[in-house]
Amino acid sequence: MGKFIRLKKGFDINLSGKATTKLAQTDQPETFAIKPTDFNGIYMPKVVVSEGDIVKAGAPLFHDKKNESIIFSSPVSGEVVEVKRGEKRKLLEVKILADRTVEHLPFNKYSVSEIENLSREVVKQQLLKSGVWLNLVQRPFGVVADPAETPKSIFISGFDSHPLAPDYNFLFKGQEQYFQTGIEILKKLTTGPIHLNVHTKKEIGAIFSQAHGVELNKFSGPHPSGCVGVQIHHLDPLGKSDVIWTINPYGVIQMGKLFLNGIYDASKIIAVAGSEVKDPQYYKTYTGASVKKFIQNNLKQDHVRIVSGNVLTGTKIGREDHMGFFDHLVSVIPEGDQYEFLGWITPSSNKLSLSRAWGLFSFLNYNKEYILDSNTKGEPRAFVQTGVFEKVTPMDILPTHLLKAIIAEDYDDMEALGIYEVIEEDLALCEFVDVSKHHVQAILREGIELMQNS
The missing domain is CATH 3.10.20 (Ubiquitin-like (UB roll))
Known part of the structure; x- marks a missing residue:
């Protein structure tokens, strides 16, 4: 049976210009790109294509040099027109000029009854080979999930509380079969529960309300209630040696399409x-x-x-x-x-x-919509301790002291103050309300990387 969690700390940023639930018609973009910089924990991507190569959707573009089983696949079919690199030949993106009609690389296709009997190893290899594995993110540290690990639980946030967040019911309407199949796939990857979390003030669509084999938990309260790190903290807190995987609903649906249709559908x-x-x-x-x-x-x-x-x-x-x-x-x-x-x-x-x-x-005027720009109205200055971070962090951690420990590179304090429980999105509001104008998210990632390399 699911739980109900009421959060009081946090802050909703109500911006003007929310998308109306209308699917517009327009020409498809000419180019698509996959960027290794979108993924944490991937430091040495190795490109396996060259400019001018023709690829299909699901074909490998590059892989992690440390773990070659983690593959980054092309979302469309077409011609590789650019392998873009930055300083010291750091790979920035692989760009594909898309075909008008997408051709898919075929993968193994299974019926619903066949999926029930698949082993964990078969499921894992199909996810890795296709590139769908990248949807799985591992906590602590928010890195691409390690195939050698077995998580104690898997978390799916069924709502987004960020400013201008899209409506999940509209994004995933009609995908119930694929979502449920994705849940069955996830159950092969963990011996623990799968937590599906929704918000009490947002309509719970059929894709979530009809899901079975999950623990349906309900949250209330302002942002960052939709951040999966906050949800983990209140439902299944992370210990030092624990591993939890997270995935968004789109990734679950993509898993379902992979096994039912035998294609990497991006x-x-x-x-x-x-x-x-x-x-x-x-x-x-x-x-x-x-x-x-x-x-x-x-x-x-x-x-x-x-x-x-x-x-x-x-x-x-x-x-x-x-x-x-x-x-x-x-x-x-x-x-x-x-x-x-x-x-x-x-x-x-x-x-x-x-x-x-x-x-x-x-x-x-809580419901008023605001037009805000990107001006931070100040530059970084002395770290002033105001207690405001704690007002927007609905977790039993002390973000001010954690950030100071990171700046001081104090490993013991970082561990004691909860660095295993957070990634950038969990403390992003701290950056928004910070009177000292620090780059909180960048500081936190530096601390995470220090802990990873220690």
């Missing part, structure tokens, strides 16, 4: 949203799509910040760049490179703030 629905989008709505495309087609002639102005993902944890991209592997959202907000007279101290009813003193009247 098709997905994405939302293009934000205050600077003329028509915030949904589009059907494939993983790693170029955003050019979705924003062309669809912006209110040219001086904007385009983000692959949400505005808290997403990645800044250009107008012809590609979406991240895990992203179902493109956020477009005003660029924040202008100066404001008196800065944040200017009284205004149009400012959103956790503090009642700074965001005049914003706390009285």
Whole structure:
């Protein structure tokens, strides 16, 4: 039987420009790209294709040099037009010029009854060979799941509480059979429970309400209630030697399609949203799509910040760049490179703030939608301990002290203060409310990498 968890700490950032539940018609992007930088724990990707090669959807593009069984597959069929590298020949992305009609590399196909009798090893090899394995993320540290590990449980967050988050019921409508098949696949990978978590104030669609073989848990409260790290903390806390895997609903559905249809299906629905989008709505495309087609002639102005993902944890991209592997959202907000007279101290009813003193009247109008830009209104300064981090972190950890321990490279304190329980998204709100303007998420990742290499 599932549990009910009520969270009080946190903060909802209610931005203007949410996508309407409408699937727009547009030409598919010409290029798609897979970027190893989207995955933590992959430090030495080895490319197995060359520019000019013709590939099918599901064909390997590169693999992890440390663990060659972890394969990164092409989301579409077409020609490899660029293997982009940065400093010291670091692989940044592999770009494919897509065919008009996607051709799929065939994989083993199974009926529902056959899947019930598959061994863990057969399931694991199919997931690895196809590239679908990449949907599995391992805690602690938020890295690509290690095939040699057996997690004590698997977590699926059935809602997204980030700003401008897409509607999961719309994204995954009609995918009930594939989702349930994906659950049966996941059950082969763990001896523990599979936690499916939903929010009490969001409609629970058929894809989640009809799922069986899972523990359906209900959460209430503001962001970061949708972050799976927060959910793990309250349902099945991580110990030092524990391993838990997480996966989003799209990854579960992709597993179902792989085994039932025998193909690597990277098709997905994405939302293009934000205050600077003329028509915030949904589009059907494939993983790693170029955003050019979705924003062309669809912006209110040219001086904007385009983000692959949400505005808290997403990645800044250009107008012809590609979406991240895990992203179902493109956020477009005003660029924040202008100066404001008196800065944040200017009284205004149009400012959103956790503090009642700074965001005049914003706390009285909870449902108001705000237009926020990318301006941080300050530069990094002395680390001021205000207690504000603890107000937005619904976990029994001390984020202020944890971050200071990371800066000091104090391994014992990092461990004692809960570094095994968090990744960037869990503390992203701390960066938003930080009066000291520190890059909290970057600091946390540095600490995680120190612990990994210790």
